[in-house]
Amino acid sequence: MLPLFMRSIKFLVGFAFIGVLALALFGTITGLIKEPPQPTAEEEFHHHPKALALKSDGPFGKFDNAQIQRGFLVFEKVCSTCHSLSLASFRELGDIGYSEAEVKKIAKDWPIKQPVQDAKAGTWGERDNLPSDRFPKVYYPGTGSPPDLTLIAKARHGGGAYIYSLLTGYEEQQPAELLKKFPGAKTPEGSHYNPYFANLSIAMPPPLTGDDQVTYSDGTRATKDQMAKDVAAFLVWSAEPTMEKRHAAGLAVVLFLLFATVLAYGAYLTVWRGVKH
Incomplete structure (x- = not known):
């Protein structure tokens, strides 16, 4: 008798919990319909x-x-x-048409220099930029x-x-x-x-x-x-900066897959030619 009573209590608690959630959901939806949120300035x-x-x-x-x-x-x-x-890096400017000499000059003339440390003295200094920097x-x-x-x-x-x-x-x-x-x-x-x-x-x-x-x-x-x-x-x-290479590689892959599909279909027709379905 007691186990049956306990099971009944569990079901009642569960239904009550579901009812509270449903009531809260209904209240939220009703509130949004009556008073929709106003847009922010942004x-x-x-x-x-x-x-x-x-x-x-x-x-x-x-x-x-x-x-x-x-x-x-x-x-x-x-x-x-x-x-x-x-x-x-400075040398990447060569990819947009700057010559090697121009890249070196841009790097050397850049107003912010590369920090370097003198390991013996423990002090920091500066040096001109290199194309590899x-x-x-x-x-x-x-x-x-x-x-x-x-x-x-x-x-x-x-x-x-x-x-x-x-x-x-x-x-x-x-x-x-x-x-x-x-x-x-x-x-x-x-x-x-x-x-x-x-x-x-x-x-x-x-x-x-x-x-x-x-x-x-x-x-x-x-x-x-x-x-x-x-x-x-x-x-x-x-x-x-590698977008053009990525586009070219993607196009090559698509063309290869199309060609492979044509070959596979041709092989399928050859293998199954004459076979009655």
Whole structure:
């Protein structure tokens, strides 16, 4: 009699637990229907990246070395004072059309040198960069360092389009509608409003402040928009410099599989020819 009573208690406890969960679920769904969650400032005013067409887009895309060289110049003259490219080496610039002599000169003239230690004296010094060296890191003692840009095109949704949009998306003032709906979303002192950034406020001042910040050797006009596109193309390349080789290998594999499929089908027809089903 007691075991039957205990089993009944177990079932009652189980049903009561299920009932409480069902009641809680019903209350949650009812609350969401009556009072749906309101979008945050970031959700409502954040912009998706602008469209950006690069020659490297798509499965058959190829890098435009002239544009990537222009983008590297923008990175060198504008971005490199704050951001590192520490996962790339100087000699990789040869893959985008720079000669060996040009790579050596770029490495030697790079403003941040390679740190070296004198083992005997226990002191640190500097030496010129070599083509085999990676780009030196940029340090800000006590405040940390801005993000390394080597893989930024892979790390951000939208890749090159995100970089282009961010660089050209700074606005001097926040929209009046934003401040009206979300008074607490005012851009903090020292930050800048950019609707393409995740939380709408970014500490980095606009790096591209106007036209002709650099001078392109190929005669291209260095407008703000053009520089943003070019540096975006460069950072797409730095994130995956072997993309063209990967595309070529993938195409070769697909062609091989198609050829092997045709051969296999031909062998199947030959082996089973004359055999009645």
